[in-house]
Amino acid sequence: MAPQPVRGKALGPPLGLYSHGMTAGPGELVVVAGQVGMAAGQVVGPGDVGKQTRQALANIETVLRAAGSSMRDVVRLQTFLTNADDIEGFMAARREAFPAYFPDGVYPPNTLLIVSRLVNPELLVEIEAMAVKPVAAAAASPTRGRAAKKPPATKKARRRTGR
Secondary structure, eight states: OOOOOEEGGOSSSSSSSSSEEEHHHHHHHHEEEEEEEETTTSSSSTOOOOHHHHHHHHHHHHHHHHHOOOOEEEEEEEEEEEOOOGHHHHHHHHHHHHHHHOOOOOOOEEEEEEOOOOOTOOOEEEEEEEEEEHHHHHOOOGGGGGGGOOOOOOOHHHHTTTT
């Protein structure tokens, strides 16, 4: 089941491209570390929060695809900006990028925080994501084969089980 937005009349409409909450059916949780405006180890668009936002979203999509998931499975975003003056540029970049990522117009919840700086002072935005990969995709995922192997039985365990 695809993630579904949670709407509450008492809350009023969201103030931007996000939902107040999101429910997701059974599946596998995919947690994406904060992604920034870097590609191939280089800052994209120094001083341009819009370019960095678009790159951070593209990086999130890359991680999700590697996990066998997609942006449509995202149930939560958390955004960190280093300057409150960049909010409008960030919002504009989302308005440009989101229709391709979320064509049904249902956007995941997003928390926006202003922080003093990120790991590299040239970075203006960092975005974390959480997705729930549907059960069918989770079962076929390349990440499923990475489960730890059972350790070999000890002599004591073999005596108990007769093996």
